[in-house]
Amino acid sequence: METLRERKKRRTREALLRAALELFTSRGYERTTVDEIAEAVDVSQRTFFRYFAGKEDVAFTVQEMTEAAFVAAVRARPPHEAPMEALRQAFLEGWEAIRETVESVVPVELYLRMYRTIESTPALLAAHLRRSAATEETLARLLAEREGVDVDTDPRPRLAVAVFGGVIRVSERQWSTSEDHGPESVRTLTASYLDQLGSALTGHWRAA
Amino acid sequence: METLRERKKRRTREALLRAALELFTSRGYERTTVDEIAEAVDVSQRTFFRYFAGKEDVAFTVQEMTEAAFVAAVRARPPHEAPMEALRQAFLEGWEAIRETVESVVPVELYLRMYRTIESTPALLAAHLRRSAATEETLARLLAEREGVDVDTDPRPRLAVAVFGGVIRVSERQWSTSEDHGPESVRTLTASYLDQLGSALTGHWRAA
DNA sequence: CAGGTTAATGACAGTGACTGACAGTTGACA
DNA sequence: TGTCAACTGTCAGTCACTGTCATTAACCTG
Numbered sequence: 316m317e318t319l320r321e322r323k324k325r326r327t328r329e330a331l332l333r334a335a336l337e338l339f340t341s342r343g344y345e346r347t348t349v350d351e352i353a354e355a356v357d358v359s360q361r362t363f364f365r366y367f368a369g370k371e372d373v374a375f376t377v378q379e380m381t382e383a384a385f386v387a388a389v390r391a392r393p394p395h396e397a398p399m400e401a402l403r404q405a406f407l408e409g410w411e412a413i414r415e416t417v418e419s420v421v422p423v424e425l426y427l428r429m430y431r432t433i434e435s436t437p438a439l440l441a442a443h444l445r446r447s448a449a450t451e452e453t454l455a456r457l458l459a460e461r462e463g464v465d466v467d468t469d470p471r472p473r474l475a476v477a478v479f480g481g482v483i484r485v486s487e488r489q490w491s492t493s494e495d496h497g498p499e500s501v502r503t504l505t506a507s508y509l510d511q512l513g514s515a516l517t518g519h520w521r522a523a
Numbered sequence: 524m525e526t527l528r529e530r531k532k533r534r535t536r537e538a539l540l541r542a543a544l545e546l547f548t549s550r551g552y553e554r555t556t557v558d559e560i561a562e563a564v565d566v567s568q569r570t571f572f573r574y575f576a577g578k579e580d581v582a583f584t585v586q587e588m589t590e591a592a593f594v595a596a597v598r599a600r601p602p603h604e605a606p607m608e609a610l611r612q613a614f615l616e617g618w619e620a621i622r623e624t625v626e627s628v629v630p631v632e633l634y635l636r637m638y639r640t641i642e643s644t645p646a647l648l649a650a651h652l653r654r655s656a657a658t659e660e661t662l663a664r665l666l667a668e669r670e671g672v673d674v675d676t677d678p679r680p681r682l683a684v685a686v687f688g689g690v691i692r693v694s695e696r697q698w699s700t701s702e703d704h705g706p707e708s709v710r711t712l713t714a715s716y717l718d719q720l721g722s723a724l725t726g727h728w729r730a731a
Numbered sequence: 732c733a734g735g736t737t738a739a740t741g742a743c744a745g746t747g748a749c750t751g752a753c754a755g756t757t758g759a760c761a
Numbered sequence: 762t763g764t765c766a767a768c769t770g771t772c773a774g775t776c777a778c779t780g781t782c783a784t785t786a787a788c789c790t791g
Contacts, residue, residue, distance in 0.1 A: 320738070320787055327739095348776065359741050364778065397726050437653065444656060445649035448692075462728040470716050471723035473693045478724060481685030484656075485678060508678050512724070515679035516686060518605050520670040528758050528767075556747065567770050572749065 328366050330356045333421060335373040340428040344374065344436045371442050374433065377417055377426050378443070382450050384413045389457060398458045398472070402479045403509055407502055414498065427496060434491040447484070451476045482508050536574050538564045541629060543581040548636040552582065552644045579650050582641065585625055585634050586651070590658050592621045597665060606666045606680070610687045611717055615710055622706065635704060642699040655692070659684045690716050 317325075334355040338347040349370050353363045367373045388409030392401040417426050433439040455473040459466035466472050486504040490496070514520075525533075542563040546555040557578050561571045575581045596617030600609040625634050641647040663681045667674035674680050694712040698704070722728075 318788080323787090324739080349778085350776085360777095361742080361779090362740060365739080370777070398728065399724055440656070441649040441653035444652035445645065448648070448652060464728050469728065470693060470697070470719060471728050473696075474690065474716060474720060474723040477689030477693050478686050478720070481689045482682065485681045485685050488681075489678070508682060511678060512682060512686070515682040516607055516720070520606065520672050520677065520679050526759075531758085532768080557749085558747085568749090569771080570769060573769080578748070 327356065327358065327362070329420070331358070331363060331366055332373060332376055333425075336377075336421060336425050336429050339374060340425065340432050344432060344439055371439070374429065374439055375442065375446060377421060377429065378433075378446065380416050380420070381413050382446070384416050385409060386450065386453055386457070388412065389454060394461060398462060398475050399479065401458070401461070402454070402476070403506075406483070407506060410498070410502055423498065427498070430487075431491050431496075434488065444484075447480055451480045454479075478512070482512065535564065535566065535570070537628070539566070539571060539574055540581055540584055541633075544585075544629060544633050544637050547582060548633065548640050552640060552647055579647070582637065582647055583650065583654060585629060585637065586641075586654065588624050588628070589621050590654070592624050593617060594658065594661055594665070596620065597662060602669060606670060606683050607687065609666070609669070610662070610684070611714075614691070615714060618706070618710055631706065635706065638695075639699050639704075642696065652692075655688055659688045662687075686720070690720065 331352060335347075335352045338352060338355065349363055350360050352373075353360045367376075385405060388405035389401055392405055396404065414423060417423050433443050451473075455476045456466050458475065459469070459472040462472070464472065483505065486501055486508050490501045490504055493500075539560060543555075543560045546560060546563065557571055558568050560581075561568045575584075593613060596613035597609055600613055604612065622631060625631050641651050659681075663684045664674050666683065667677070667680040670680070672680065691713060694709055694716050698709045698712055701708075
């Protein structure tokens with residue numbers, strides 16, 4: 316069980332996280348100072364930096380959880396599935412588990428708002444893409460191991476993951492700029508885009 | 524022709540650029556301060572910020588030129604080429620033109636060193652990926668126009684460009700971490716990876 | 732439960748990127 | 762050659778972030 320000290324720490328951390336996301340999504344990321352976040356929770360600025368490595372770090376706390384959940388979902392896929400199929404299924408079926416993971420920390424609605432803020436804030440978008448690159452590296456190694464190939468000599472693991480990542484990013488972008496913000500719409504969008512990959516890569520697009 | 528004032532400005536700008544790249548690649552990006560760059564050229568820090576939007580901005584000045592050159596190369600492709608083929612040819616054939624563009628500002632060798640610095644510096648890698656995303660958006664619109672489809676309703680332009688961008692990134696990464704740093708090796712690597720795309724996306728990789 | 736240990740916090744000072752304001756300087760051009 | 766506009770330096774200030782040290786509060790042991 317949890318000691319009093321640990322409980323206090325957890326509460327401070329969660330309060331900082333919630334305050335930060337609330338401020339980022341309402342006032343905007345750049346127009347929010349670390350001092351304001353700390354003040355909203357009534358701790359010193361120094362304390363904020365003891366809980367989070369930086370202003371950017373808070374913004375991605377929830378993202379980090381979902382990424383970890385996705386990697387876990389891929390890891391749990393049966394070995395007989397082909398690589399791309401495993402990625403596809405992990406994404407489409409793992410949705411509910413990811414949603415629950417999020418809800419245990421912040422309201423899903425806040426998470427979705429934060430996602431849009433990330434997409435529309437250049438500094439955060441850059442960080443997001445770099446984090447995605449890191450996740451892709453993890454996935455490439457994972458798939459290489461599943462298939463028994465060497466990730467450093469065989470380019471296919473990294474290629475497959477890069478392509479999958481690209482599809483995800485296109486769906487996310489489409490989702491975050493469209494009207495329909497239901498969490499379900501990303502799933503259908505991603506599935507549809509994965510299906511259109513082949514026709515996107517071959518020949519002309521104009522109907523003959 | 525150029526007025527004296529313009530000549531002075533251009534010289535200051537190029538001096539700042541060269542000094543910055545030299546310092547970034549030798550001492551490291553984060554261990555270089557803007558004050559040091561300004562001091563190396565004997566101007567005030569304020570002047571540096573009048574020529575470049577920020578420390579990050581200098582680091583990508585040459586990159587920006589190569590990206591523009593690539594977009595131009597794609598634009599110059601004959602319309603009968605299919606989208607992916609146009610991207611492929613623009614990249615493989617446009618190499619020499621890009622090289623010349625670079626050489627007109629800084630030694631290619633410095634450009635290559637800077638590239639490695641970008642790949643190995645988290646903050647710069649993030650910025651690089653965001654810039655790539657912006658370029659991909661430009662290319663998607665370009666291809667959509669070529670093919671006469673609507674980029675906002677037809678996902679194929681963005682998908683194709685995302686996949687191509689993914690292949691480029693994988694080759695660049697492989698190149699920047701390998702021994703062979705000749706500028707030719709990126710070409711062969713990219714061509715080879717594009718050829719392996721199909722087999723990376725379908726079925727298992729393990730030889731039966 | 733008193734007293735010592737350790738973790739958490741606050742207060743303060745300092746660095747580095749960046750911006751705004753204003754004054755001084757130097758090319759451009761009549 | 763003198764006036765105007767562009768360019769530059771100086772200075773002050775904001776914000777993210779870090780190191781240091783004293784203080785507080787939880788923990789644990791006798």
